[in-house]
Amino acid sequence: MLAIVEIAGKQFPVSKSDTVKVPLLKGNVGDSVEFDKIFVTENNGTTEIGTPLIPGKVNAKILEHGQDKKILVFHKKRRKGYSKLNSHRVKYTKIEITDINI
Numbered sequence: 001m002l003a004i005v006e007i008a009g010k011q012f013p014v015s016k017s018d019t020v021k022v023p024l025l026k027g028n029v030g031d032s033v034e035f036d037k038i039f040v041t042e043n044n045g046t047t048e049i050g051t052p053l054i055p056g057k058v059n060a061k062i063l064e065h066g067q068d069k070k071i072l073v074f075h076k077k078r079r080k081g082y083s084k085l086n087s088h089r090v091k092y093t094k095i096e097i098t099d100i101n102i
């Protein structure tokens with residue numbers, strides 16, 4: 001079974017026992033979280049599209065929190081001698097999908 005779920009404002013295709021890297025979620029490692037915004041499901045060749053949502057829940061377990069590689073942001077204005085370099089590291093949460101209930 002495949003489902004497209006909204007997690008932290010972004011949409012992710014998930015299926016049971018998948019490991020997904022999502023934007024930082026509140027909770028500790030080992031906690032379980034559930035998501036109820038399901039847009040599309042696919043089961044045995046049958047596709048169901050929500051109008052706008054499908055009732056059900058996706059359960060997941062938090063595996064770890066971390067930071068991605070550094071992202072460099074470079075700004076420059078031509079012919080002005082202006083340049084600025086900024087950087088940041090995006091925080092993420094790695095989750096494992098344990099169950100999809102539709």
